[in-house]
Amino acid sequence: MVCPRCSSDSITIIVDQYTETKSYSPGYGICGYLLFGWVGLLCGLCGTGSKHRRKEQHVCNQCGWRF
Numbered sequence: 001m002v003c004p005r006c007s008s009d010s011i012t013i014i015v016d017q018y019t020e021t022k023s024y025s026p027g028y029g030i031c032g033y034l035l036f037g038w039v040g041l042l043c044g045l046c047g048t049g050s051k052h053r054r055k056e057q058h059v060c061n062q063c064g065w066r067f
């Protein structure tokens with residue numbers, strides 16, 4: 001892999017990790033309610049939880065360009 005700016009192959013990879021959280025979603029709850037009644041409201045909990053995301057970024061050691 002080379003830098004798109006200066007064509008240097010001296011690249012550092014930075015890994016950025018973050019967590020994405022989701023809360024109770026009323027959309028799912030209402031759908032569940034229509035289909036199954038009050039018990040269906042619990043369906044709103046289906047979409048909850050957290051997701052781990054990973055993002056990679058490359059930094060050129062030559063010119064500092066991030067891509």
Ligand SMILES: [Zn+2]
Pocket residue numbers: 003004005006007008060061062063064065
């Ligand atoms: Zn560069």
